Amino acid sequence: MSKIAITIDGERLWVKVGISVAAALSMTSQPHCRLSVSGQPRAPFCSMGICQECRVSINGVRRLACQTLCQADMHITRSDNG
Amino acid sequence: MKRADVIVVGAGIIGSACAWQLARRGLRVALVDDGLPGATAAGMGHLVCMADNPAELALCAYSLRLWRELVAQMPEHCAWRSCGTLWLAEHEDELALAEQKQQRLAAAEAESRLVSAGELRRCEPLLRHGLAGGLHVPGDGIVYAPNVARWLIEQGGEAIVRYRGSAVALEPQAVRLADGTRLTADAVLLACGLAANALLAEPLLRAKKGQLAITDRYPPQVRHQLVELGYGASAHASNGTSVAFNLQARPTGQLLLGSSRQFDAPDDVLDMSLLATMLQRATQFVPSLAQMNIIRCWTGQRAASADGLPLLGPHPVHDGLWLALGHEGLGVTTALGSAALIADRLLRQRPAIDDTPYRPVRLLTVEEVSA
Numbered sequence: 485m486s487k488i489a490i491t492i493d494g495e496r497l498w499v500k501v502g503i504s505v506a507a508a509l510s511m512t513s514q515p516h517c518r519l520s521v522s523g524q525p526r527a528p529f530c531s532m533g534i535c536q537e538c539r540v541s542i543n544g545v546r547r548l549a550c551q552t553l554c555q556a557d558m559h560i561t562r563s564d565n566g
Numbered sequence: 567m568k569r570a571d572v573i574v575v576g577a578g579i580i581g582s583a584c585a586w587q588l589a590r591r592g593l594r595v596a597l598v599d600d601g602l603p604g605a606t607a608a609g610m611g612h613l614v615c616m617a618d619n620p621a622e623l624a625l626c627a628y629s630l631r632l633w634r635e636l637v638a639q640m641p642e643h644c645a646w647r648s649c650g651t652l653w654l655a656e657h658e659d660e661l662a663l664a665e666q667k668q669q670r671l672a673a674a675e676a677e678s679r680l681v682s683a684g685e686l687r688r689c690e691p692l693l694r695h696g697l698a699g700g701l702h703v704p705g706d707g708i709v710y711a712p713n714v715a716r717w718l719i720e721q722g723g724e725a726i727v728r729y730r731g732s733a734v735a736l737e738p739q740a741v742r743l744a745d746g747t748r749l750t751a752d753a754v755l756l757a758c759g760l761a762a763n764a765l766l767a768e769p770l771l772r773a774k775k776g777q778l779a780i781t782d783r784y785p786p787q788v789r790h791q792l793v794e795l796g797y798g799a800s801a802h803a804s805n806g807t808s809v810a811f812n813l814q815a816r817p818t819g820q821l822l823l824g825s826s827r828q829f830d831a832p833d834d835v836l837d838m839s840l841l842a843t844m845l846q847r848a849t850q851f852v853p854s855l856a857q858m859n860i861i862r863c864w865t866g867q868r869a870a871s872a873d874g875l876p877l878l879g880p881h882p883v884h885d886g887l888w889l890a891l892g893h894e895g896l897g898v899t900t901a902l903g904s905a906a907l908i909a910d911r912l913l914r915q916r917p918a919i920d921d922t923p924y925r926p927v928r929l930l931t932v933e934e935v936s937a
């Protein structure tokens with residue numbers, strides 16, 4: 485099975501082609517994808533693009549982790565207020 | 567609790583403000599609410615000095631003075647921000663509207679200042695080039711109304727006793743709840759928004775649906791509440807569906823976008839084509855919105871009276887029945903003023919502003935009701 489490299493908060497990760505960013509996040513030591521206004525960690529909840537809990541920044545643009553497939557050299561950052 | 571002095575039906579921003587004001591003046595209040603979301607849960611929370619007619623302006627200006635006295639005591643979760651409003655003129659001909667508004671506000675001792683096109687861009691860099699100018703009203707602000715309502719009730723302490731339930735019938739100096747409880751008091755104040763039509767068995771208020779959208783959190787880039795100058799005209803139109811650009815920067819970094827007006831659409835369904843029109847209008851003022859994500863949209867119903875002014879005061883026919891209804895799109899702004907006028911009348915004190923334009927008697931046909 486071919487693998488591609490992505491980075492999550494600067495950490496390099498090899499993942500299978502075809503998995504979602506949410507799935508990639510769950511393979512890291514910190515499964516959360518963003519911090520709420522009060523600083524609480526939030527993780528994917530509905531996994532179908534409705535709840536908006538899984539917002540992350542992908543190559544600088546805000547995206548839903550559950551609705552985005554990993555691409556080679558994608559830079560993902562867990563989003564807080566930025 | 568001993569028998570209450572006043573039963574307030576409805577714990578939205580109006581009922582809560584009234585309960586708080588009455589409690590402050592030494593009355594015992596029974597506050598009944600059914601726990602369903604009302605207009606207060608749906609609105610934008612813009613505290614805005616509207617000036618489209620003299621009575622509306624007088625109540626806004628009075629109420630905003632009362633808000634400014636209160637905001638220092640409010641906890642952070644009430645989300646008060648003294649952001650002011652920037653009214654935007656898209657074209658040259660709207661500058662005349664800005665000037666008229668400035669004069670009207672000045673007459674009510676509300677500060678405002680004309681802003682040139684260049685200054686507009688300097689103070690709000692996200693605005694597109696080529697807007698004609700605007701009017702800055704520094705005394706306006708924003709709050710998060712549902713939390714303010716809860717906080718006001720808490721401030722009432724033991725003088726306010728809450729009842730969770732639905733008021734199903736009004737009797738002289740009494741209210742019957744769905745579970746059979748009968749509350750009695752010297753006075754009953756209806757502050758239950760559109761539901762008053764059913765309780766009074768007359769079509770006093772008309773629903774004006776509005777929809778809003780909110781973006782994801784982004785670094786703060788907008789300082790003022792931005793509203794197009796054509797807003798007043800579209801807000802007061804008595805027929806048809808309209809959209810006017812209105813943008814609020816929430817303390818979270820989200821941008822709250824409004825707003826639409828639709829008559830007689832009593833459901834809570836989003837109208838996607840209207841939403842598209844709203845968002846398109848918004849990008850005409852703030853082009854970079856097109857790159858941002860909307861994470862939630864919702865609708866709410868404004869309760870409009872026939873002349874656009876609230877009904878504040880005693881019911882002309884039923885003894886002991888009082889009304890605080892029909893605040894349409896300005897209920898958060900005018901809540902504290904409305905509550906003060908109600909308390910003044912109830913306690914037979916002289917109100918700080920002339921309350922004649924808001925008295926319910928103007929819209930209730932006395933003969934019909936008593937027949």
Ligand SMILES: Cc1cc2nc3c(=O)[nH]c(=O)nc-3n(C[C@H](O)[C@H](O)[C@H](O)COP(=O)(O)OP(=O)(O)OC[C@H]3O[C@@H](n4cnc5c(N)ncnc54)[C@H](O)[C@@H]3O)c2cc1C
Binds near residue numbers: 614731867894
């Ligand atoms: C989309 C939108 C945007 C708005 N933006 C702004 C703004 O920026 N600034 C501003 O000043 N205003 C704004 N408004 C207007 C403002 O929200 C309303 O005027 C205000 O919230 C009305 O408050 P209320 O307490 O009268 O009604 P509601 O908030 O509707 O409260 C009535 C309460 O009574 C309860 N109730 C009803 N019937 C019964 C019953 N039989 N028994 C027990 N309880 C009952 C309801 O559940 C509800 O809790 C907006 C409104 C909308 C819809």
Ligand code: FES
Binds near residue numbers: 529533534
């Ligand atoms: S998990 Fe709900 S939108 Fe992604």
